[in-house]
Amino acid sequence: MAGLWTALVEGTRSVASVPSDAVEESKEDVRDAGRSRYDKISRRRSEHLRKFRVDTYDLLEHKGGRNGEGKPKGVSNRALFRQTPVDANVMEKIKTLKLCEENRAAQRVAKGKVRAFKKEVSPNHKVPVQMRFYPFFGALDPEINKFLGIPKRDKLRLVTTCGTVKQVEEATEASLIATPIEVAFAGRSNVGKSSLINALSLATCARSANVPGYTQSLHFYALRKDLSLVDMPGYGYASAGYDQVDDWNDLVDSYLVSRGKKRLRRVYVVIDSRHGIKQNDREFLHMLSKAKVKFQVVMNKTDACKPSDLAKRWWHVNEEIKRLPNAVHRIHMCSSRTGAGVQEITKELYHLTSHIIGTTSSVQQQQQQQ
Numbered sequence: 001m002a003g004l005w006t007a008l009v010e011g012t013r014s015v016a017s018v019p020s021d022a023v024e025e026s027k028e029d030v031r032d033a034g035r036s037r038y039d040k041i042s043r044r045r046s047e048h049l050r051k052f053r054v055d056t057y058d059l060l061e062h063k064g065g066r067n068g069e070g071k072p073k074g075v076s077n078r079a080l081f082r083q084t085p086v087d088a089n090v091m092e093k094i095k096t097l098k099l100c101e102e103n104r105a106a107q108r109v110a111k112g113k114v115r116a117f118k119k120e121v122s123p124n125h126k127v128p129v130q131m132r133f134y135p136f137f138g139a140l141d142p143e144i145n146k147f148l149g150i151p152k153r154d155k156l157r158l159v160t161t162c163g164t165v166k167q168v169e170e171a172t173e174a175s176l177i178a179t180p181i182e183v184a185f186a187g188r189s190n191v192g193k194s195s196l197i198n199a200l201s202l203a204t205c206a207r208s209a210n211v212p213g214y215t216q217s218l219h220f221y222a223l224r225k226d227l228s229l230v231d232m233p234g235y236g237y238a239s240a241g242y243d244q245v246d247d248w249n250d251l252v253d254s255y256l257v258s259r260g261k262k263r264l265r266r267v268y269v270v271i272d273s274r275h276g277i278k279q280n281d282r283e284f285l286h287m288l289s290k291a292k293v294k295f296q297v298v299m300n301k302t303d304a305c306k307p308s309d310l311a312k313r314w315w316h317v318n319e320e321i322k323r324l325p326n327a328v329h330r331i332h333m334c335s336s337r338t339g340a341g342v343q344e345i346t347k348e349l350y351h352l353t354s355h356i357i358g359t360t361s362s363v364q365q366q367q368q369q370q
């Protein structure tokens, strides 16, 4: 007992005698160690990528790309970007889907729609979500309406959250994650993954915020009994420490690589339309290609772009994507704030699961016959 007491007293004395400067220094050491580990991983990845790197500016006709020898002196990247060709079909799509309409215009349209709905139906009737929040979602297809289960309240629900791949496996074994099909949403922090999940399912279940690094673990949402949507932590900058970001990257990479192809049907890689594919997106896409995971790019936040800029950005993204194996060569463009272009993704999810819906109903029919 006496021994324990002396040890305690010694302990407090030793803590009390540590000067505050030393504590600060040790904190900095830990921070530096985290940063150097992060830098090392990043350097290793970029060395690997140098082999595959495509500078889309080099593909432009003047052949004076950013790293090209022929680049005229004093020409900015913005000036090079302006020389990008514009695809007429893409431009038409941008106009018909109202992809570049600003949020303010969307709010005005939403107000008008809500007023007209109340006048036509009844002032006390519940206004549909797409009218209130996503005015450019477009007229809801009856099949998509049925697929989303809109009259029912439980159309999108959070099933579980997992911080490690082991937890995912345990949840799968315990039949907590029981859907036959999974679709994951990945991308840099703050590009709007959680907002997109809400928009495409016309729900407000996935939590989003204007803070990079808001989603910190794998969130499994069940859209219906056949389909799970997996919201992932973002990579790149986050308002968290380097070590934590590293852990999230490890979690995302190992989940995507380890999950069977049969269950994980597609990874939607969400990018910001204003910025296009960044270096860490490129690293991620190559990782997916190497792991033979099927993926598709979604250009979000189109409401914050000019139509011509968006079309040019699409060209650059398309040039990079068409070289990658395992990529779905159809690039989605959408705004999860106004709902423009989002129904295209919902339709795709419907088509991904339609054969399963078919099989389940035929199985049920067989069971009923027996």
Ligand SMILES: Nc1nc2c(ncn2[C@@H]2O[C@H](COP(=O)(O)OP(=O)(O)OP(=O)(O)O)[C@@H](O)[C@H]2O)c(=O)[nH]1
Residues within 6 Å of the ligand: 187, 188, 189, 190, 191, 192, 193, 194, 195, 196, 207, 208, 209, 210, 211, 212, 213, 214, 215, 216, 232, 233, 234, 235, 300, 301, 302, 303, 304, 334, 335, 336, 337, 338
């Ligand atoms: N202008 C605009 N803003 C958007 C759009 N989609 C999302 N945002 C905003 O972007 C911010 C981040 O959205 P989140 O959905 O939390 O982004 P996230 O990718 O899930 O972020 P992390 O969870 O941190 O990785 C929020 O403030 C959203 O309102 C969009 O289409 N247009």
Ligand SMILES: [Mg+2]
Residues within 6 Å of the ligand: 193, 194, 195, 207, 208, 214, 215, 231, 232
């Ligand atoms: Mg999120």
